[in-house]
Amino acid sequence: MAKPGWLSAAVLKQIILSYTYVVTWMTLSCGVILYNKYILDGNMYNWPYPITLTMIHMAFCSALAFLIIRVLGRVPSANMPLSIYLKSVVPIGVLYALSLWASNSAYIYLSVSFIQMLKALTPVAVYSWGILLKKDPFKPSVMLNMVAISVGVAIAAYGEAKFDVLGVVIQLCAVLFEAARLVIIELLLKSKGITLNAITTLYYVAPSCLLFLSIPWFIVEYPALREASSWNLDLFTFGTNAVWAFGLNLAVFLIVSNLSALTMNVAGVVKDWILIGISWSVIKDRVTPVNLMGYVVALLGVLYYQRAKLQAMKAVDKEKEGQGQGEGDVESGRLLEEAESDRGSLDKKHQLEG
Template sequence: MGKGGAALSDGVVKKIIPSYTYVAIWIFLSFTVIVYNKYILDKKLYNWPFPISLTMIHMAFCSSLAFAAVRLFKIVEPASLSRRVYLTSVVPIGALYSLSLWLSNSAYIYLSVSFIQMLKALMPVAVYSIGILLKKDSYKSNTMSNMLAISVGVAIAAYGEAKYDSWGVFLQLGAVVFEATRLVMIQILLTSKGINLNPITSLYYVAPSCFAFLAIPWLFVEYPVLKQQTSAFQFDFVIFGTNSLCAFALNLAVFLLVGKTSALTMNVAGVVKDWLLIAFSWSVIKDTVTPMNLFGYGLAFLGVGYYNHCKLQALKAKEAQKKVQPTDEESGKLLEEREGDGMGKKGDSQA
């Protein structure tokens, strides 16, 4: 009994340690990229307020490394995607991703890190609402009530924001909507077709389309301004190189975390990361965090926590059902075999 318990605990520990390691890596990289992007884009810090250009640098860097891994060094095999599947599935996801990154990076120019994390609490609301609109999810009154509670919490946090900026809020909410749509579209366009992309192949296919879509607004919005500032600005390869490397590592960490644990684990880890960022923003960056901010976000946090709890319970119920079904089938087969044996014995005795 003691040996069995020890073996069981060792097995649990061996499973838990890698999971916590993946979570820690993702939190660290996500934290680093957010703070680094804020540093580069903020006018009071590095003062390079060109979010489209920064996102394009990230996508160019990720595309190059992914291309080298797939085509030059052949570390991973490319997915068997037809041109039709690429154009109808990957390209729309790339377009949504580019818009999400562009708007979220733009928001750092106008809003504090802490307030942006509070607004991101609306992600489950956006994903659930868009899932219903696109008929990927079904309407449930208790879930919708939970979504309403999260929304009210974020609204209270916004009301208590000391440096509220309407344009910044609009940009961040737009980023949430595009990111939520992208997540739902991944389920509809890729998962439903049985297409599974690993971290490298995802960047290999998606990053170039992101870069192409971002190039269109960049030509009209940022290129003319950058052209005028070329004499005054010198490209810092250390700053932008390390920033891009962090962005690339974060993309890998996202797929590693979801692949080795689950999307639900990432959601829970995201809540921990948000609290850490709010604390960092208040203590180190010296952003103003009001009691109203914390009360509103606390309410939203409870809503998100309850939502994740419900999803976890549903997931456990589904897994339990899967385990029960094969047992029932095996019992049925065993019963049939026994009946067959019984009939065979009867036949033998009659003969």
């Protein structure tokens, strides 16, 4: 018998595993963001083709997801009928493609720190889409919370040293598309009882995302790539970048399965501050006091919103505890998506960051 005050081996093992999952996810998430910034930024690797980069990620993730599910059989597929796929998954794939295209494009114009600050608007966009699509009821208290977040982001934008209007518009579009994707997942999939993890999401969504991206790619980037003779890709750079992105999705798979939404919300906040610190100290982006003040205001609003949702989730769990229903796990997954895409990853959710 363990001595009083001592942790059992099983509890200690779970704590170590939890911290390992969190550190792995944070490392991979930060790595994908910084790696994408490095490739796309004109002052670094200088390869300004965000659609092509996103397509490389989607092709690689599609292939590996197919290998894991169909060849190795390590993760069961959802056995989704074609009609459901066309009506539900394809629209999600389109929104996912638009979100990734816009978010990767923003790295060309904005600093990593400022992008993370703008991502704080994700809960505002999710709630707004929820009201427009009649998924969520309008609540004055929640809307006041959304206004506080928006004011904080506005202050951060006002203090941005390298404010770029086009970059801000692109990043805001990314937030809107990602928020729409999260809401559509609830309406088109989870309402039908279909829940996808990170790997099955890639298996079903990444191919449609890749197909949709090929349309603007032929129009926007194919001519530029042909003229610039940039077809000889650096296999090491783009290969490791794609592996890193897929590794992030594997980490999300473990995170959603093993940790609570509260843990991920806290980890997401820590990750954002780490990215801001790296942006300032390593990349040498300028972070002003007004920037930080605005972000703190927005972050407090986000944390309050997440706290309210977690309390609501716990109340639902208590009501259904005696009935043996597991809807709390589904809600935890949705909270994870909103927190990381958040601002994410994949949110997370299926917090997929391509």
